Structures are given as structure tokens and as C-alpha cells.
Amino acid sequence: MLSFGLGFVILIWMLERPLDRAFKIRGLALLNAFIAHMTDGSKRMEDFFREIGEEIFVPQVSFFFRRGSNKPIIFTVPNLHPGPLGEIGGGNLPKVLHDNFDDETLVVHGCATHDFNLVSESEIDKVLNALQKSRNGITYSGVAGKSGRLTRGSVQVLYQRLGDSVLLVTSRSPQRTEDVDFSIGMTIMAEGHRWFPHVAVVDAHNCMTDLSSPVLLATLTATEYQHVSLDAMEKCRTASLYPFRTGVAHLLLPFSRKQGFGDLGVQVLVTEVDGQRTAYVLIDGNNMAQGVREVLLEQVLKVVDNAEVMTTDSHVVNTITGKNPVGMHVPASEFLPFVMQALQTAIDNLEPSEVAGSTAHCEHIVVFGSNRISELASTVNAVLVFVAPLSLAMLLLAFLLSLIAYIVIV
Numbered sequence: 001m002l003s004f005g006l007g008f009v010i011l012i013w014m015l016e017r018p019l020d021r022a023f024k025i026r027g028l029a030l031l032n033a034f035i036a037h038m039t040d041g042s043k044r045m046e047d048f049f050r051e052i053g054e055e056i057f058v059p060q061v062s063f064f065f066r067r068g069s070n071k072p073i074i075f076t077v078p079n080l081h082p083g084p085l086g087e088i089g090g091g092n093l094p095k096v097l098h099d100n101f102d103d104e105t106l107v108v109h110g111c112a113t114h115d116f117n118l119v120s121e122s123e124i125d126k127v128l129n130a131l132q133k134s135r136n137g138i139t140y141s142g143v144a145g146k147s148g149r150l151t152r153g154s155v156q157v158l159y160q161r162l163g164d165s166v167l168l169v170t171s172r173s174p175q176r177t178e179d180v181d182f183s184i185g186m187t188i189m190a191e192g193h194r195w196f197p198h199v200a201v202v203d204a205h206n207c208m209t210d211l212s213s214p215v216l217l218a219t220l221t222a223t224e225y226q227h228v229s230l231d232a233m234e235k236c237r238t239a240s241l242y243p244f245r246t247g248v249a250h251l252l253l254p255f256s257r258k259q260g261f262g263d264l265g266v267q268v269l270v271t272e273v274d275g276q277r278t279a280y281v282l283i284d285g286n287n288m289a290q291g292v293r294e295v296l297l298e299q300v301l302k303v304v305d306n307a308e309v310m311t312t313d314s315h316v317v318n319t320i321t322g323k324n325p326v327g328m329h330v331p332a333s334e335f336l337p338f339v340m341q342a343l344q345t346a347i348d349n350l351e352p353s354e355v356a357g358s359t360a361h362c363e364h365i366v367v368f369g370s371n372r373i374s375e376l377a378s379t380v381n382a383v384l385v386f387v388a389p390l391s392l393a394m395l396l397l398a399f400l401l402s403l404i405a406y407i408v409i410v
Contacts, residue, residue, distance in 0.1 A: 045088050049119035054369035060360040061200040063162055065246050066140055067353045072103040073248050077200045079110040079182055083117040083315040090118030094312040095263050100128050104248045106267050106282050109205045109313040111185025113214040117368045127362050134360035142354045145239035147278040147306045152228035158308045159232035165198035165357025166236045168229050169308045173207035173293045179214040184222050188229040195237045198357035204310040208287035208325040242274040247349035251342040259329040260285050262314040266339055268346040279307040279343055285326040286317050292327035296339055303343060
């Protein structure tokens with residue numbers, strides 16, 4: 001028994017050593033915290049993530065809509081990632097931001113990969129404070145430009161000028177798209193600052209075929225994002241401006257997280273500029289099954305002139321696996337009526353509006369850090385590769401030691 005116990009201790013030490021050396025965390029304790037999260041919702045995993053985290057400083061562009069006596073609207077684009085899983089870290093970032101404002105708040109997906117996962121839900125408070133401060137002293141404008149759509153290579157963008165600022169909603173559907181790296185968004189924003197004080201770059205995050213790598217700077221796809229966005233901003237720079245109306249709707253859906261739907265359901269923002277209506281449809285979930293966006297858009301565009309369908313990338317729908325897109329478990333035909341209902345409600349809600357763009361400076365946000373999530377995953381995968389052979393070796397060694405001890409004693 002002593003030899004088996006000693007072998008087990010050595011095995012555990014050998015399996016935990018890579019994580020301890022690389023991240024100063026204990027593998028078994030992390031595993032226990034994960035199991036506790038899965039069974040009773042414990043957030044002890046956040047303690048481990050904080051140990052490996054690092055601070056970042058990111059901008060967050062928002063549009064604040066003022067609509068007479070009607071409910072105000074916030075359309076905000078965090079350059080943070082709503083992960084890593086469940087309600088751990090920033091997994092439910094969209095809902096937390098939404099619930100902390102009296103305005104109807106749409107929290108779309110900005111340019112951020114899993115490197116920008118918040119280590120703890122408490123970090124969202126820093127985002128809330130920055131967003132609240134960014135609305136102080138803002139100047140509203142009563143005009144906006146018509147929306148348009150451009151395509152460059154595999155990337156298309158729905159663009160619209162709102163006051164003195166610009167909104168860009170990017171998509172690669174029907175080609176699969178994972179997260180767009182922060183550096184790409186920052187490059188586009190820097191280009192746009194020649195003409196606009198606030199540039200909102202949205203990753204519509206609306207086409208998943210399989211788990212894939214993020215879009216990184218200097219790749220062909222990244223170049224397409226940059227070029228099409230620059231072309232769109234050139235259009236916005238010279239766009240005619242008109243008085244405009246906005247309408248908004250928020251509808252909860254009768255589907256669960258396991259079915260790919262987050263807690264916020266569907267939200268729709270509609271703008272009307274010089275008779276042109278544009279719908280921004282936002283579904284709370286992590287990406288969309290390939291083709292679902294096209295099914296929804298086909299029907300939405302029968303009612304409005306221009307539109308895009310987005311997801312929040314909320315990771316509350318992900319626990320064991322990262323693949324649970326909207327439309328994988330529930331066919332588009334089943335939730336399309338709810339989307340159309342929300343769209344009609346938003347149109348009925350149209351009212352003359354004013355808009356103000358603003359950029360919040362989110363400071364000292366503790367996230368996983370550059371490449372930390374991939375390093376952690378690689379280390380864990382490497383450890384798992386050696387679990388079986390090490391276990392077998394330790395078992396054989398313990399058996400031999402036990403046999404030798406038995407022979408000596410007897």
C-alpha cells in the first residue's frame with residue numbers, strides 16, 4: 001500500500017509541475033474549482049485566473065440616443081471578450097452592462113479575443129464606471145447619415161454616420177468568423193480619427209462552422225477588414241446628414257442557455273434617416289450557425305431597407321465546449337417569429353432622436369493577458385497527453401515495488 005501511495009503522490013506531482021512552473025497554480029485545485037463551478041456555480045476559478053492576469057487599457061465607443069419622453073438608448077461596443085465560460089469572469093458581460101443602466105442598452109461585440117477575457121466579474125465594475133463617466137458633458141446632434149454596405153474580399157461592412165461619429169458593423173458570413181483581434185480594431189479606429197472623434201468597430205460574430213483561430217493583424221483577412229472599413233469611413237465623411245428617428249425593442253426568448261441563447265434574448269435598434277430604415281438585430285449568444293444570419297436577413301430586409309444580425313458573443317451558453325452557436329439546437333424558423341416581432345415593435349417605437357458619440361477609457365482592467373489562454377490550454381493539453389503513460393508507468397512501478405517487498409518479507 002505504501003508503494004502505491006508513493007507512486008500516486010509522484011504522479012500527481014509530475015502532472016501539476018508544468019502548471020506550477022508556468023502559471024504558479026495547482027492543477028488539482030483548478031480542476032476542483034471547475035467541478036465546483038459546474039455543480040453549484042462556484043466562482044473559485046476566478047482566483048486562479050487573477051493570478052495569471054494582467055492589466056490592460058482599452059477604449060469603448062458608445063452611442064447615446066436621446067428621444068424626447070421615450071426611453072433613451074445606449075449602443076455600446078466593449079473591446080473586451082465575454083468569456084471564458086458560464087458566468088466566470090466576463091462570461092455574462094452583456095447582461096451585466098445592460099442591467100446596470102436604465103436606458104435600453106445594446107452591448108455588441110467589439111474587437112477582442114480570449115486574451116481579453118476578464119479574470120473576474122468584479123472587473124465589470126470598472127467598465128461600468130468608465131462608461132458612466134463617458135456620458136458626462138457629451139454633445140448631442142440631431143442629424144445622421146443613411147446607412148450603406150460595402151464588401152472587400154471576404155469582409156463586408158454595414159456603415160452609418162451618427163452625428164459626428166461613425167458606426168461600422170463587420171461580418172464575413174457565409175464564411176466562418178471567430179474573434180477579431182484588438183489590434184485590428186484599433187488600427188481602423190486610428191484611421192477614422194482623421195475625420196471622426198468616435199469610431200465604433202463591431203464584430204457581428206454571426207457565422208460559425210467550427211471552432212477556429214481569431215483574425216490576427218497582418219493577415220489577408222485583417223487587411224480586408226482594414227480596407228473595407230476605410231472605404232466605408234470615406235463614404236461617411238461626405239455623407240449628407242438629415243434629421244432622424246430611432247426605435248428600440250427588447251424581447252426575451254423561450255429558449256435556454258443549453259440551446260445557445262443567453263439571458264437577454266433579442267434586441268433590435270432601428271434608425272430612420274430620410275425615409276431609409278436600418279435595423280440592427282442583436283441576439284444574446286455566442287456566434288451563429290452558418291446560414292442562420294442569411295435566413296434572418298432575408299425576412300428582415302422585407303421590412304426595412306438595410307440590416308445586420310449580430311450576436312453578443314456571451315459565453316454563458318458555453319461550459320464544457322466552446323461550440324454552441326445560435327441556430328445549432330433551435331432552427332432559425334423557430335425563433336424567426338420572435339425576431340420579426342421585436343423588429344416590428346422597434347419600428348412602432350420610432351421617434352425623433354438626437355445622438356452623441358463617446359469613448360470611454362476602461363483602465364486597469366485585469367484580463368487573462370496576451371497569449372495566456374492559449375499557453376494555459378497548451379500546457380493542459382500537454383499534461384493530458386502524458387496522463388495515460390505516466391499512470392501506467394507508476395502503476396507498474398508500484399506493483400513491482402510491492403512484489404519485491406512481498407518477496408523480501410516472506
